[in-house]
Amino acid sequence: VPDWTAWPFGVENPYPAYRAARERAPVQWNERVGAHLVLSQEHATAVLRGKDWSSDPRNNPQLLASLEEAGSAEVFGKSLLTSDPPTHTRLRSTVNRFFTPRAVRGIHDRVAAIVNAALTPLLEGESIELMGELAYPIPLAVIAELFDVGLEGAEVLGAETPMLARGLELDPAAAEREEIGAAAMRVMLFLVPIVAQRKVDPGDDLLSALIHPPDGGVALEDDEVITMCLLLLAAGHETTANLIGNGAIALFERPDQLDWLAQHPEHSLQAVDELLRYESPVQVVSRVARDDLVLGGVEIRRGEQALVVLGAANRDPTHHPDPDRLDIKRSGASHLAFGLGPHFCVGAGLARLEAQETFVRLAQSLLRPEPGSWSHRRGHSHTFRQLQALHIGHRNLSEADVMHA
Numbered sequence: 003v004p005d006w007t008a009w010p011f012g013v014e015n016p017y018p019a020y021r022a023a024r025e026r027a028p029v030q031w032n033e034r035v036g037a038h039l040v041l042s043q044e045h046a047t048a049v050l051r052g053k054d055w056s057s058d059p060r061n062n063p064q065l066l067a068s069l070e071e072a073g074s075a076e077v078f079g080k081s082l083l084t085s086d087p088p089t090h091t092r093l094r095s096t097v098n099r100f101f102t103p104r105a106v107r108g109i110h111d112r113v114a115a116i117v118n119a120a121l122t123p124l125l126e127g128e129s130i131e132l133m134g135e136l137a138y139p140i141p142l143a144v145i146a147e148l149f150d151v152g153l154e155g156a157e158v159l160g161a162e163t164p165m166l167a168r169g170l171e172l173d174p175a176a177a178e179r180e181e182i183g184a185a186a187m188r189v190m191l192f193l194v195p196i197v198a199q200r201k202v203d204p205g206d207d208l209l210s211a212l213i214h215p216p217d218g219g220v221a222l223e224d225d226e227v228i229t230m231c232l233l234l235l236a237a238g239h240e241t242t243a244n245l246i247g248n249g250a251i252a253l254f255e256r257p258d259q260l261d262w263l264a265q266h267p268e269h270s271l272q273a274v275d276e277l278l279r280y281e282s283p284v285q286v287v288s289r290v291a292r293d294d295l296v297l298g299g300v301e302i303r304r305g306e307q308a309l310v311v312l313g314a315a316n317r318d319p320t321h322h323p324d325p326d327r328l329d330i331k332r333s334g335a336s337h338l339a340f341g342l343g344p345h346f347c348v349g350a351g352l353a354r355l356e357a358q359e360t361f362v363r364l365a366q367s368l369l370r371p372e373p374g375s376w377s378h379r380r381g382h383s384h385t386f387r388q389l390q391a392l393h394i395g396h397r398n399l400s401e402a403d404v405m406h407a
C-alpha cells in the first residue's frame with residue numbers, strides 16, 4: 003500500500019524533483035512509497051497502453067483495503083475508471099457516444115454562452131477569486147446542462163462535487179471517509195428520482211441516454227447509471243477547474259503568449275494542449291501489474307502497483323524539447339494529460355472545448371494582472387494539480403477591458 007507521506011515530489015512545484023528522479027531512472031521502485039514510479043513518457047505510454055496492467059485495485063488486496071478504509075472504494079470501486087475489460091468495455095460503450103467530436107460540436111454554443119455568462123461580470127469588479135468565480139462554475143454548469151437538471155440541480159451538484167472529487171484521490175484521507183460517502187449519498191438522493199422519471203419520460207440528455215441507449219446499445223442497470231453520473235461529475239469538475247486555474251497563472255506569467263492567443267483564437271486548441279502538458283491537471287494515475295514483467299529494466303511482480311506520473315512524463319525532454327518552458331505555439335508531440343489507451347479520458351473533447359472558450363475569452367478581455375498582483379493557494383493533493391484559490395487584485399482596468407466586457 004503506498005505511503006503517500008513519503009511521496010518525494012511535493013505539491014507547490016514538483017517539476018525539478020520529477021526531473022532529477024527521471025534522470026536517475028525513468029522507472030524506479032520506491033521502497034518508502036511502496037510502489038514503482040514511472041516518470042518518462044515512453045514508459046508511461048507502455049503502462050497505459052499495455053494489457054499487462056490493470057486499473058482494478060482488486061488485483062492488489064492491500065490497495066483495495068486501503069481504498070475501502072478511506073471510503074472511496076464504496077463510491078467509485080465499481081466504476082468505469084476502476085474496471086477492466088469486459089466490464090470496462092461495456093460501461094465505456096454507453097458514454098462514448100455522448101462525447102464524440104460531433105456531440106461536442108453540438109454543444110459548442112451552449113459552452114460559449116456559459117463561459118461568457120461566468121466571465122462577463124468578473125471583468126467589472128476590482129478583484130477576482132478565479133477558482134470560485136470562474137474555474138469551478140464553468141464545468142459545473144456544463145455538466146448540469148448535460149444532465150439537464152436545471153438550476154436546482156446545479157446548486158446540489160456544485161455543493162457536493164468538491165468532496166465527491168476527493169473520492170478520486172489516490173491518497174484519500176481516511177478522515178474524510180464519512181464526508182465523501184455523505185456527499186455521494188446526497189447526490190444519489192437527488193439523482194434517483196430524476197433517473198426514475200427519465201425512465202418513463204426520456205429526454206435527449208446524458209442521463210436518458212444511459213438509461214435508454216439509442217440504436218439498441220447496452221443499457222446500464224440503475225446503480226450503474228448513478229455510479230457513472232458520480233464519476234462524470236467528479237472526474238470532469240476538479241480536472242477542468244484546475245486546467246483553467248493553472249492555465250490562467252501560466253498565461254499571466256507570459257503576457258506575450260496571452261496576447262498571441264487573443265490575436266490567434268484559431269490556435270486555441272494547440273494552446274490548450276500546451277497548457278495541459280505544462281500543468282497536467284491529473285498528476286498521477288495508478289495501475290496494478292497483472293503478471294510478472296520487466297519495464298525499463300526493472301523487474302515488476304504480479305500485484306505490484308505502478309504510479310504513472312503524468313506530470314513528469316509530460317515534461318520529458320525526449321518528447322518535449324525545453325519542457326519547462328510554456329510555449330503555446332508548440333505543436334506536434336502528444337501529451338499524456340488525458341491518459342492513453344482504454345481509459346483515455348471520456349471527456350477530453352468537452353474539456354478542451356471548455357478550456358478553449360475560457361482562455362480565448364480571457365485573453366481577449368485584456369485582463370492583464372501585474373506581476374505580483376495575484377496569489378494562489380494549493381490543496382495537498384498529489385493526484386490533482388489542485389488550486390483551491392486564485393486571487394487577482396488591483397487590476398489595471400483599461401477602457402478596452404470595459405468595452406470588451
Ligand code: HEM
Pocket residue numbers: 057082083084094145233234235237238239241242245282283284287288338339340341342344345346347348349350352353
Ligand atoms: C482538463 C480536464 C480533464 C483532464 C485533465 C482529465 C484527465 C483524465 C485522465 C488522465 C483519465 C485517465 C485515468 C486513468 O487512466 O486511470 C481520465 C479518465 C476519465 N475522465 Fe477525464 N479529464 C478531464 C475532464 C473530464 C471531463 C470533462 C469528463 C466528463 C464530463 C471526464 C470524464 C472522465 C471519465 C469518465 C474517465 C474514465 C475513463 C475510463 O476509465 O475509461 N474527464 N480523465
